Amino acid sequence: FFGYQSFFPREAIPYDDDQEGLKDQIVFKFSHVVAENTPKGLAAQRFAELVAEKSNGHIKIEVFPNGSLYSDIQEINALREGQVHFIAPSTSKLGMLSPQWGVLDLPFAFPSREAALEGLNGKIGQQLLRSLQGDGIKGLAHWPNGFKQITSNQGPIQKPGDLKGQSFRIMQSDVISAQFSRLKAKAVQDSFNSTYKLLEEGVVDGEENTISNIYSKKFYNLQKHMTISNHGYLGYAVMMSEKVWNEQTEETKKILLEAMEETTAWNSRMAFEMNEELLEKIRQNSSIQIYELSPEEKQEWQAKLDPVYEDFLQEIGKNLVEEMKELRV
Numbered sequence: 562f563f564g565y566q567s568f569f570p571r572e573a574i575p576y577d578d579d580q581e582g583l584k585d586q587i588v589f590k591f592s593h594v595v596a597e598n599t600p601k602g603l604a605a606q607r608f609a610e611l612v613a614e615k616s617n618g619h620i621k622i623e624v625f626p627n628g629s630l631y632s633d634i635q636e637i638n639a640l641r642e643g644q645v646h647f648i649a650p651s652t653s654k655l656g657m658l659s660p661q662w663g664v665l666d667l668p669f670a671f672p673s674r675e676a677a678l679e680g681l682n683g684k685i686g687q688q689l690l691r692s693l694q695g696d697g698i699k700g701l702a703h704w705p706n707g708f709k710q711i712t713s714n715q716g717p718i719q720k721p722g723d724l725k726g727q728s729f730r731i732m733q734s735d736v737i738s739a740q741f742s743r744l745k746a747k748a749v750q751d752s753f754n755s756t757y758k759l760l761e762e763g764v765v766d767g768e769e770n771t772i773s774n775i776y777s778k779k780f781y782n783l784q785k786h787m788t789i790s791n792h793g794y795l796g797y798a799v800m801m802s803e804k805v806w807n808e809q810t811e812e813t814k815k816i817l818l819e820a821m822e823e824t825t826a827w828n829s830r831m832a833f834e835m836n837e838e839l840l841e842k843i844r845q846n847s848s849i850q851i852y853e854l855s856p857e858e859k860q861e862w863q864a865k866l867d868p869v870y871e872d873f874l875q876e877i878g879k880n881l882v883e884e885m886k887e888l889r890v
């Protein structure tokens with residue numbers, strides 16, 4: 562399983578223990594909900610390492626993974642109240658800040674990794690980060706995870722009609738909810754950290770997520786079927802509160818921005834590949850039945866879900882929806 566180890570942070574972390582309690586050390590808390598061996602988990606650790614290196618240990622980022630500090634439902638308020646300094650929620654959960662974020666949840670948005678990076682680094686990504694200013698939030702970067710797949714105990718899921726009558730845990734997003742309605746499935750919005758239990762107790766038949774989340778949280782152990790559908794994007798907006806940002810010195814801001822830029826470039830190279838490699842791990846280690854949509858089936862799904870673009874045109878904003886459509890051709 563070759564490239565995988567290279568995803569983990571480098572071994573030498575010179576500033577960790579011995580410089581604990583440095584005089585005038587600044588400590589920031591970075592809270593997130595996923596496991597450490599995921600694109601977001603690794604990027605958060607790498608960011609912390611780079612900041613420590615660049616500041617000679619004077620700035621310390623403490624990373625709290627697995628929702629150990631705040632759930633995805635709590636973390637945005639905790640950021641605004643200054644209880645946590647960095648978060649990276651999945652963009653699907655930012656509808657409470659602005660409906661514009663729904664653009665990234667549109668069905669089959671970003672047909673490829675290249676299109677995703679083009680959109681996130683271009684007008685779509687920039688407009689979305691800027692939109693956070695009105696909420697007192699400093700948007701720092703987009704960290705992609707990858708494309709979503711569908712898992713279920715009622716399967717196999719091959720045709721769009723196969724979801725009919727089934728229930729799925731989804732993120733807190735109206736655009737995602739509308740897609741499940743179009744497929745005549747029931748969507749249950751709940752936190753990421755509740756998902757395992759919902760599946761285990763049979764409250765829902767399935768869920769949708771990236772391979773790295775399905776793998777690291779062992780959802781595949783609870784599910785009989787997985788469909789490689791790549792039917793939607795999942796990624797993160799990294800953010801600080803504007804107030805906390807403004808309180809920092811120019812030197813601190815420079816270090817944070819440089820470390821963020823390097824981490825983002827690394828995350829963009831590594832995330833999609835990591836999902837591909839972890840799919841092989843699931844294949845090797847579990848008995849889950851994996852079905853890959855054929856190009857014809859994918860077209861059928863797309864045709865079924867395409868009306869969602871029109872349904873959310875006003876709410877998301879015409880310019881963003883049009884930009885997204887251009888990336889699809």
Ligand code: LMR
Pocket residue numbers: 594595633650651706732752753770774
């Ligand atoms: C989910 O809730 O399924 C994901 O957003 C979790 C995450 O942060 O990747």
